[in-house]
Amino acid sequence: MDSLLWGVRLIAILVLIWGVAGTIVQGLNGAGPSAEAWRDLVVAGIAQGAMYGLIALGYSMVYGVLGFINFAHGEVFMAGAMSGFFVANYLWQVHFWDNYFVLAILLVLLTSVLTSMLVAVIVERVAYRPLRASPRLVPLITSIGISFFIQYSFAGLFGVAVKNYPPAPDSLRNRIGFLGLEIEGTKLAVIVVALISMGLLYLFVEKTRTGRSIRAVAEDKEIAALMGINVDRTIVASFAVGGVMAGVAGTLWSLLFRGVAFHTGFLPGIKAFTAAVLGGIGNLPGAMVGGLFLGTFEGVGSQLVLAGLGIPAVSQLKDVVAFTALVLVLIFRPTGLFGERLSSEDRA
Amino acid sequence: MSEPTPIDQPVLELRNVHTHYGPVHVLKEVSLEIRPGQIVCLLGGNASGKTTTLKTILGMVSPTSGEVVIGGRIVNGLPTAEIVKLGVSMVPENRRLFNRMTVKENLEIGAYLRSGDTSEDLDRILKLFPVLEQRLTQRAGTLSGGEQQMVAVGRALMAQPKLLLMDEPSMGLAPILVTQNFEIIQQINQAGTTVLMVEQNARLALSIADYGYVLQTGRIVLNDTAQKLATNPEMRRAYLGEVD
Numbered sequence: 001m002d003s004l005l006w007g008v009r010l011i012a013i014l015v016l017i018w019g020v021a022g023t024i025v026q027g028l029n030g031a032g033p034s035a036e037a038w039r040d041l042v043v044a045g046i047a048q049g050a051m052y053g054l055i056a057l058g059y060s061m062v063y064g065v066l067g068f069i070n071f072a073h074g075e076v077f078m079a080g081a082m083s084g085f086f087v088a089n090y091l092w093q094v095h096f097w098d099n100y101f102v103l104a105i106l107l108v109l110l111t112s113v114l115t116s117m118l119v120a121v122i123v124e125r126v127a128y129r130p131l132r133a134s135p136r137l138v139p140l141i142t143s144i145g146i147s148f149f150i151q152y153s154f155a156g157l158f159g160v161a162v163k164n165y166p167p168a169p170d171s172l173r174n175r176i177g178f179l180g181l182e183i184e185g186t187k188l189a190v191i192v193v194a195l196i197s198m199g200l201l202y203l204f205v206e207k208t209r210t211g212r213s214i215r216a217v218a219e220d221k222e223i224a225a226l227m228g229i230n231v232d233r234t235i236v237a238s239f240a241v242g243g244v245m246a247g248v249a250g251t252l253w254s255l256l257f258r259g260v261a262f263h264t265g266f267l268p269g270i271k272a273f274t275a276a277v278l279g280g281i282g283n284l285p286g287a288m289v290g291g292l293f294l295g296t297f298e299g300v301g302s303q304l305v306l307a308g309l310g311i312p313a314v315s316q317l318k319d320v321v322a323f324t325a326l327v328l329v330l331i332f333r334p335t336g337l338f339g340e341r342l343s344s345e346d347r348a
Numbered sequence: 349m350s351e352p353t354p355i356d357q358p359v360l361e362l363r364n365v366h367t368h369y370g371p372v373h374v375l376k377e378v379s380l381e382i383r384p385g386q387i388v389c390l391l392g393g394n395a396s397g398k399t400t401t402l403k404t405i406l407g408m409v410s411p412t413s414g415e416v417v418i419g420g421r422i423v424n425g426l427p428t429a430e431i432v433k434l435g436v437s438m439v440p441e442n443r444r445l446f447n448r449m450t451v452k453e454n455l456e457i458g459a460y461l462r463s464g465d466t467s468e469d470l471d472r473i474l475k476l477f478p479v480l481e482q483r484l485t486q487r488a489g490t491l492s493g494g495e496q497q498m499v500a501v502g503r504a505l506m507a508q509p510k511l512l513l514m515d516e517p518s519m520g521l522a523p524i525l526v527t528q529n530f531e532i533i534q535q536i537n538q539a540g541t542t543v544l545m546v547e548q549n550a551r552l553a554l555s556i557a558d559y560g561y562v563l564q565t566g567r568i569v570l571n572d573t574a575q576k577l578a579t580n581p582e583m584r585r586a587y588l589g590e591v592d
Contacts, residue, residue: 212456220446225427227507229460
């Protein structure tokens with residue numbers, strides 16, 4: 001069994017090296033993408049990854065306190081993006097959007113964050129709290145049901161058509177110089193806002209009273225209660241904070257891709273879950289780094305590895321690359337990049 | 349007859365408490381009383397209901413019938429946090445620190461329910477356990493067993509409890525540390541904290557206690573002053589491992 005695993009690891013490394021070498025040879029022959037194209041790929045990848053990281057935090061926080069994967073979290077993100085659309089659309093119609101863009105986007109962000117937070121908290125109250133004493137498989141399956149429930153409720157209420165956010169003003173979409181690089185303004189904004197949010201979340205969890213109780217509940221609920229911590233309220237707080245991060249991601253996503261539909265949460269949700277596992281589930285810095293890694297790898301990796309293997313239309317394969325990255329990381333580090341060894345009791 | 353003054357009102361009283369885990373009847377008609385300033389020990393073998401008694405006091409399990417009275421107030425059915433607010437804290441069995449947090453965070457979280465500045469309490473704990481001074485920023489999981497026990501006791505004291513519950517304080521500690529630990533318990537008690545201690549090591553527990561209760565399969569079978577229990581022939585045979 002062990003030798004089989006080592007064989008798989010060896011083959012994985014060889015394929016990676018072969019692909020990268022092939023791409024480099026192509027590049028030297030002038031056949032690959034230009035330097036500017038590579039730069040854009042990296043920037044787009046980081047922007048994408050920053051959003052995965054924000055969503056991944058919600059998966060990791062809930063896993064931390066309750067020990068199961070909340071598969072409805074992708075829908076929490078979608079709900080935020082969708083509610084933001086209605087506000088954005090209204091502001092566009094009354095010409096507020098183009099005249100006071102910063103104020104408008106802040107309103108959209110506020111709407112998105114509040115909606116996501118509310119959805120996350122309601123789901124906890126209605127669906128998960130009654131199942132607190134059940135085996136962890138039960139809330140897991142429930143979360144899949146909730147995910148479909150939210151998706152199709154939104155489809156039924158607001159229609160299945162893709163809703164397009166109004167475009168960001170040209171000043172933001174133009175390339176701007178940053179550290180000597182020409183970067184599209186929207187992507188830069190996405191990256192900066194995402195990193196600031198992650199930083200704030202980290203400070204919240206490490207430095208505040210509520211953050212400390214979240215960590216205490218994640219480690220030992222019984223003893224946390226013994227310290228006088230209200231465990232139920234702390235669990236709600238974890239869902240709320242995860243919802244806030246998903247809401248921020250919802251606005252950033254809409255700013256970057258503009259289109260939002262009832263199924264928008266599915267793939268980013270699964271990717272963010274992948275990112276959380278990549279980083280080591282339950283570990284918050286791990287979720288952030290996992291997201292950035294996954295986004296960058298799916299954007300750049302497809303070009304870097306697959307193109308060198310002579311595979312056509314590599315950009316179509318980025319989902320394949322993303323999930324291959326998950327499989328690879330798990331083959332080499334079963335607990336994820338920053339995961340701590342789980343005791344058998346901790347495993348869901 | 350005059351009303352009992354708060355001074356001789358028991359810190360804790362159990363009146364005919366029955367506790368069930370599902371269909372299992374764990375505590376049967378347990379009654380006990382702890383007066384201010386006492387060290388009381390609860391003795392008994394494995395599965396005699398010692399830990400369940402502590403959990404019932406703290407509201408971690410609810411008694412099926414009977415009354416738990418803390419400071420004159422019936423607390424049945426109150427959540428643990430509320431009971432802790434009444435001035436009860438516990439040093440759990442096997443210490444159960446928050447291993448991923450620093451020693452300082454572990455101590456501070458003990459004062460979670462208290463508002464205001466707790467740095468004086470921290471200083472007091474560090475005076476009691478000077479070794480912890482250099483360990484404050486270290487993760488609790490990296491400490492030795494003896495140091496972890498100090499953090500666990502310190503964490504409980506940070507809440508400024510009137511009543512300190514100790515679940516098996518000698519468990520998993522080297523003999524020299526056990527002796528030290530019991531000296532600390534005496535010190536804490538002399539500083540004014542009432543102590544209820546659950547312990548397997550009956551001889552050691554009785555050596556510092558004022559009063560003792562003996563549990564056997566969920567029922568209190570003996571109770572007396574510690575001195576009398578230590579010389580009680582039945583006690584000596586069953587729990588002190590002495591043969592006549």
